[in-house]
Amino acid sequence: MAFLTGHSGAGKSTLLKLIALIERSTHGQVLVNQQNLTRISKRKIPYYRRQIGLVFQDHNLLHDRTVFDNVALPLIIEGENHREVGRRVRASLDKVGLLSKERSLPIALSGGEQQRVGIARAVVSRPPILLADEPTGNLDPDLSRDIMNLFEQFNQVGVTVFIATHDLELISTLPYRQIALHQGRLAQQAAQ
Amino acid sequence: MKGLSFNFKGYLLRHLQVMLFSLGRLWQQPLSSLMTATVIGIALALPAGLYVLLQNVNTVSDQWDDASKITVFLEQGIQTNHGEKLANDIKTWPEISDTIYQSSDQTLEEFRHLSGLNDLLDALPKNPLPAVVIVTPDENNVTSESVSGLLEKLQALASVDQVQLDMEWLQRLRSINKLLERGIGLLAALLSLSVLLVIGNTIRLAILSRQSEIRVMKLVGATDRFIRRPFLYTGFWYGILGGLFAWITLIIMMSLISDPINDLTSRYSSAFTLQWFTGFLLLVLPSIGTLLGIGGAWLAVGRHLDNIEPD
Numbered sequence: 001m002a003f004l005t006g007h008s009g010a011g012k013s014t015l016l017k018l019i020a021l022i023e024r025s026t027h028g029q030v031l032v033n034q035q036n037l038t039r040i041s042k043r044k045i046p047y048y049r050r051q052i053g054l055v056f057q058d059h060n061l062l063h064d065r066t067v068f069d070n071v072a073l074p075l076i077i078e079g080e081n082h083r084e085v086g087r088r089v090r091a092s093l094d095k096v097g098l099l100s101k102e103r104s105l106p107i108a109l110s111g112g113e114q115q116r117v118g119i120a121r122a123v124v125s126r127p128p129i130l131l132a133d134e135p136t137g138n139l140d141p142d143l144s145r146d147i148m149n150l151f152e153q154f155n156q157v158g159v160t161v162f163i164a165t166h167d168l169e170l171i172s173t174l175p176y177r178q179i180a181l182h183q184g185r186l187a188q189q190a191a192q
Numbered sequence: 193m194k195g196l197s198f199n200f201k202g203y204l205l206r207h208l209q210v211m212l213f214s215l216g217r218l219w220q221q222p223l224s225s226l227m228t229a230t231v232i233g234i235a236l237a238l239p240a241g242l243y244v245l246l247q248n249v250n251t252v253s254d255q256w257d258d259a260s261k262i263t264v265f266l267e268q269g270i271q272t273n274h275g276e277k278l279a280n281d282i283k284t285w286p287e288i289s290d291t292i293y294q295s296s297d298q299t300l301e302e303f304r305h306l307s308g309l310n311d312l313l314d315a316l317p318k319n320p321l322p323a324v325v326i327v328t329p330d331e332n333n334v335t336s337e338s339v340s341g342l343l344e345k346l347q348a349l350a351s352v353d354q355v356q357l358d359m360e361w362l363q364r365l366r367s368i369n370k371l372l373e374r375g376i377g378l379l380a381a382l383l384s385l386s387v388l389l390v391i392g393n394t395i396r397l398a399i400l401s402r403q404s405e406i407r408v409m410k411l412v413g414a415t416d417r418f419i420r421r422p423f424l425y426t427g428f429w430y431g432i433l434g435g436l437f438a439w440i441t442l443i444i445m446m447s448l449i450s451d452p453i454n455d456l457t458s459r460y461s462s463a464f465t466l467q468w469f470t471g472f473l474l475l476v477l478p479s480i481g482t483l484l485g486i487g488g489a490w491l492a493v494g495r496h497l498d499n500i501e502p503d
Contacts, residue, residue, distance in 0.1 A: 022411070022502050043416075050413035060408050074412040081202060121412065 001155040003171045004164040006181035012164035015181065016131050019162070020052055021045050033128070050078060053122030053159075055132035059114045061106040067093070067117050068102040074125040092124040093117075096150060112143040116150070123154055130154060132163040136170065144170055207421075214425035228394050228430055232484075233437025235387050236477055239380035241442055246372055248467055249365075262327040262339075264346055265354040268296075270323050278351065279325045287342055289330040296323045308459070322353060384484055391430050391488030395423050399496045407502045419497060424489045431485020435478030442473060 004012050017023040018030050021037055030037040033051070040048050061070050071092055075085045093099045096116035098109075106114055115135060122130055132151065136144035144167060152174075155161045165171060171178065180187040218225040264282075266275055272295050279293035294302070299321045304313055329342060339357065346355045399406070409419055446468060453466050 020411075046410070046413045046415040046418075048413075049411065054411055060404075060411065062405050062408060073409065077409065077412060077414045077418055079202065079206060 001161040002177040004179050010181040011184040013133055016133050016164055051127050053127040053130040055118050055122045055135045057134035057137040059118040063106050067104050071120045071124050088124055092120040096120045112139050130159050130161045136167055210421050211425050214422045215429055229433040229437050232387050232434025233441055235383040236438035237441040242376045263356045264325040266323045267351050267353045275323050287330055287333040290328040292326045294324050296321050387484045388488040391427050391485050392492040395427055395489045395492035403500050406500045411502045420493045423493050427485040427489025431481035432478045435481025438477045439474055
């Protein structure tokens with residue numbers, strides 16, 4: 001588990017996008033899990049992305065579908081069978097504490113709950129890597145701490161978690177590596 | 193093998209789910225879906241209706257298969273044995289394959305049957321119709337150029353009043369039919385193109401209104417094929433519904449014109465009934481609609497999905 005910090009415009013989001021192949025590098029190369037991303041063709045991108053769970057500041061939920069359907073999306077895309085989808089979606093929602101809201105529409109949930117739905121969707125297909133871009137950006141400190149707790153739990157079961165954030169106060173209390181960017185370059189690393 | 197068949201079943205199941213999901217989407221906006229399907233239906237019904245009418249005209253003209261026969265009208269008051277002898281003489285000519293002698297009574301009977309003018313004929317004091325010899329030229333020896341020589345030769349015979357080639361007006365009718373057929377074909381092609389574009393445009397709007405959804409799906413690893421599928425099924429539904437609408441429109445139009453047409457035909461010949469081709473069209477219209485629907489959706493999807501990338 002590691003944090004990515006830096007001012008706005010330092011390149012935090014760009015780095016995450018490069019890792020998720022939302023953007024492609026113009027120079028150099030990106031290596032993820034010993035895969036050279038410059039060599040992944042456009043057609044192969046979807047399969048690569050399935051190894052990565054993405055969490056966004058603005059959740060990116062589908063507002064015309066229930067919480068259950070939102071979380072189920074990655075599994076349905078992978079063609080998972082019906083029973084397995086139900087089982088894993090519920091396990092994932094249980095993990096983020098929203099099992100009782102599976103029938104709700106995202107609009108009926110609070111910001112913190114929507115973010116947890118986003119996290120449930122990101123982890124439902126059990127990706128080895130979890131990327132989060134300002135996951136606590138719109139949340140108050142208590143909720144932010146809850147969300148970080150959740151990420152820690154995933155990390156403890158073996159998921160690589162990489163979080164871009166400028167909530168330095170919050171992460172200073174956490175014992176994880178911090179990577180700071182400045183104008184697109186690595187400025188400093190602090191391992192704690 | 194077991195695993196394979198299981199996967200295949202899952203694949204079919206997923207397709208079925210997307211199919212019903214797309215139908216559900218259309219159902220959520222019943223009015224606009226209905227309007228699109230109606231536009232497609234009308235566009236398909238027009239050429240189909242013209243096709244049906246043309247087929248009926250063709251059936252009628254095919255019933256007169258005496259196209260290449262020559263009718264030789266004999267002078268009034270010719271005796272039957274004289275007429276039969278004449279017919280047999282003509283039959284021996286090399287350019288003739290067959291002749292039939294028909295007395296004036298038989299001619300009257302045939303006319304009575306075809307025209308349905310019973311009362312009028314009964315009112316006549318005597319049979320006004322002449323005896324005829326119906327001459328079938330040998331197609332191998334007579335061309336459309338040499339037929340006029342044959343006509344003159346027949347005309348020159350004693351006791352022949354008039355010679356008439358039955359072919360000309362029928363040939364004209366048939367070339368008019370051919371022209372109409374071509375015209376309907378062109379019309380059908382143009383209207384099909386418009387159906388393609390209507391569906392393409394509808395799907396394009398659907399794609400644009402679902403941009404954010406498509407972005408999210410791409411972010412969680414959806415392949416282009418997965419994203420494309422519901423839109424193609426939407427096109428499929430529009431097409432098949434449009435085809436059914438076209439069929440229903442056609443049935444309604446036909447039932448509206450069937451009374452006047454039957455009325456008209458009953459004044460000429462009782463033998464003719466209008467053919468509907470309902471079963472055939474029920475098969476063909478939705479099939480064409482489906483093809484156009486998927487084709488139009490494919491055009492729209494191909495053009496627009498690539499442009500939507502997560503940012």
